[in-house]
Amino acid sequence: MKLTIKDIARMAEVSITTVSMILNNKDENISPSTREKVLRIVKESNYIPNTMARSLVTRQTKTIGLIIPDIANPFFPELARGAEDKASEAGYGIIFCNTDDDIEKEEKYINMLAEKMVDGIVFAHSAKRTGDLASYDRGNIPIVLIDRDMESENVKGKVLVNNLEGAYQGVKHLLDRGYRRIVFITGALTSTTAMGRLAGYQKALQEYNIAYDERYIKAGQYKSEWGIEAAKQLLREGIAFDAVFCGNDLIAISVIKTLKDSGFSIPEDIGVVGFDDIQMASMVEPELTTVKQPNYEMGYKAVELLIEVLEKHGTQEEQRKIILDTELMVRKSS
Amino acid sequence: MKLTIKDIARMAEVSITTVSMILNNKDENISPSTREKVLRIVKESNYIPNTMARSLVTRQTKTIGLIIPDIANPFFPELARGAEDKASEAGYGIIFCNTDDDIEKEEKYINMLAEKMVDGIVFAHSAKRTGDLASYDRGNIPIVLIDRDMESENVKGKVLVNNLEGAYQGVKHLLDRGYRRIVFITGALTSTTAMGRLAGYQKALQEYNIAYDERYIKAGQYKSEWGIEAAKQLLREGIAFDAVFCGNDLIAISVIKTLKDSGFSIPEDIGVVGFDDIQMASMVEPELTTVKQPNYEMGYKAVELLIEVLEKHGTQEEQRKIILDTELMVRKSS
DNA sequence: ATGAAAGCGCTAACAT
DNA sequence: ATGTTAGCGCTTTCAT
Numbered sequence: 088m089k090l091t092i093k094d095i096a097r098m099a100e101v102s103i104t105t106v107s108m109i110l111n112n113k114d115e116n117i118s119p120s121t122r123e124k125v126l127r128i129v130k131e132s133n134y135i136p137n138t139m140a141r142s143l144v145t146r147q148t149k150t151i152g153l154i155i156p157d158i159a160n161p162f163f164p165e166l167a168r169g170a171e172d173k174a175s176e177a178g179y180g181i182i183f184c185n186t187d188d189d190i191e192k193e194e195k196y197i198n199m200l201a202e203k204m205v206d207g208i209v210f211a212h213s214a215k216r217t218g219d220l221a222s223y224d225r226g227n228i229p230i231v232l233i234d235r236d237m238e239s240e241n242v243k244g245k246v247l248v249n250n251l252e253g254a255y256q257g258v259k260h261l262l263d264r265g266y267r268r269i270v271f272i273t274g275a276l277t278s279t280t281a282m283g284r285l286a287g288y289q290k291a292l293q294e295y296n297i298a299y300d301e302r303y304i305k306a307g308q309y310k311s312e313w314g315i316e317a318a319k320q321l322l323r324e325g326i327a328f329d330a331v332f333c334g335n336d337l338i339a340i341s342v343i344k345t346l347k348d349s350g351f352s353i354p355e356d357i358g359v360v361g362f363d364d365i366q367m368a369s370m371v372e373p374e375l376t377t378v379k380q381p382n383y384e385m386g387y388k389a390v391e392l393l394i395e396v397l398e399k400h401g402t403q404e405e406q407r408k409i410i411l412d413t414e415l416m417v418r419k420s421s
Numbered sequence: 422m423k424l425t426i427k428d429i430a431r432m433a434e435v436s437i438t439t440v441s442m443i444l445n446n447k448d449e450n451i452s453p454s455t456r457e458k459v460l461r462i463v464k465e466s467n468y469i470p471n472t473m474a475r476s477l478v479t480r481q482t483k484t485i486g487l488i489i490p491d492i493a494n495p496f497f498p499e500l501a502r503g504a505e506d507k508a509s510e511a512g513y514g515i516i517f518c519n520t521d522d523d524i525e526k527e528e529k530y531i532n533m534l535a536e537k538m539v540d541g542i543v544f545a546h547s548a549k550r551t552g553d554l555a556s557y558d559r560g561n562i563p564i565v566l567i568d569r570d571m572e573s574e575n576v577k578g579k580v581l582v583n584n585l586e587g588a589y590q591g592v593k594h595l596l597d598r599g600y601r602r603i604v605f606i607t608g609a610l611t612s613t614t615a616m617g618r619l620a621g622y623q624k625a626l627q628e629y630n631i632a633y634d635e636r637y638i639k640a641g642q643y644k645s646e647w648g649i650e651a652a653k654q655l656l657r658e659g660i661a662f663d664a665v666f667c668g669n670d671l672i673a674i675s676v677i678k679t680l681k682d683s684g685f686s687i688p689e690d691i692g693v694v695g696f697d698d699i700q701m702a703s704m705v706e707p708e709l710t711t712v713k714q715p716n717y718e719m720g721y722k723a724v725e726l727l728i729e730v731l732e733k734h735g736t737q738e739e740q741r742k743i744i745l746d747t748e749l750m751v752r753k754s755s
Numbered sequence: 756a757t758g759a760a761a762g763c764g765c766t767a768a769c770a771t
Numbered sequence: 772a773t774g775t776t777a778g779c780g781c782t783t784t785c786a787t
Binding site: 426437441442445447476479 | 779780
């Protein structure tokens, strides 16, 4: 038996306005006795306000969308958790969507979120896509991007990672340990992440006066399969190398595996450094040295930024950009 | 500039009723020419219906809640993905919530979901809780439970895993390989999962005429830390054992690590079998033999079941129960 | 085949 | 300090 605000008003013998005001803490002008009475009845009767009706008039749903490629990809659960934690703190709910980095699905989801009238969207991708996306403008929903550099009217903020600096640290570490012929296996160079990391790789090499050699760059995808394939290619091509810097941990882990299967010792023969610091990184043998991305924080900050934008109704600020630092986790593979 | 159904009606020179009917495929009585015209205008003008308004009258939001302990726990991303895939197929959105298995948070979220008027809730837990939960009845939302055995008016279905059979297979496998003194390290025995697995463990032992010895049972939590702790206890107590069957993979992986650090070879000295088959299981050294839970399927089936219940308005069926089978993944640790 | 109108439950401007 | 009332955008019953 569903109660409405009307029922509460009747039971408390006041008008629905009064009830509404009390429920929304707009009760400067309500007498304490009335407030108490109403509150008591609300509690006793187990009344649940209908957000639909409220949203219809207030034009906000206290819900935000989270679009990611795939929650089952070990990179995203932490990020999602960070996002949800902040949202929950602020009284928002999160609708999550998996796009598999597929443009059609992205459009479909943006549409769905627009229909559900989410107040804003946090958009994270893994790689791949580069161009602009018209559907961003669907329904004019404020958007905060994670790790994706892209312009649109509705993009109100970005949360990025300092890929250049992170990669620089990782490669420099390898160099410091004495490795000299360092291969870079990474995802597609169309992605801003891969490009940033490549720049960091180059910077470190330069600092050590080591010539940049294109044959040492293997760009494919941010996937285990690519790590295996790239390592095999390297071995087949007979390129001399003593270390591998990987675009992410999935690649690094499969590279280690492939190399070990071929009889190499890690880190004695070949040093390996990854990027991300997924949970697995500290569980493999040898434990993986890697550049840690602050995933939880990225999700958390993105939602924080979004909510700030949402609730700062008046001021039409500049687009905000947050750049997070990475951290080198030195373990056993280097 | 937001368009409403009224704008479309005006532009098409028809009534809003007509537009509404066409949009909802209740167009038996609409002339094809009108339909086409309206559809064209809808498309051209980029009209997005306001779900809030619709939900207010239809009493359904096409949104369901997913409550889990922690998306960052490797058990849940796959499950969440399965749930979201099915939901998306059926035109539903998913709001996800992390409770950390904390009762207060659960209540808070159930409340939030009730306010947001989700059509139903899928509820998965990890362990721990046993008693009933009054707030389940908040807002009378249909619930489907995953892996949790609990009664309530609103629980319309359950998706369970055959824990007994799974554990039986795992332990029998160890026995078949010649191991005889098998320790069982698992989560709290208050959880139905741990109890089911214990029963399976006992059944296998019995079949091999091996006496059940309580000192071989270590019940703590489904966490890495407990795996380390339990393995150390075992070593300290000087109990003779040649195999460990673990309540989940997190425990198994940390047990392997602890044992290896103490100089044991896996699987030569000690065989280890886990439960779950999380991604990490096939990446550790040695690769973990484990009982695979169909996580993706659990999420998928749960949402499927829930939607079936939601859309079968009339018939007040029995509570439905789906029991999924596990699969033994034989790898290198046994 | 189409339209008029009531009403879903709530907020907010305006009265009193 | 409290109440009246007009919508928010849509679906649905009942007319025509």
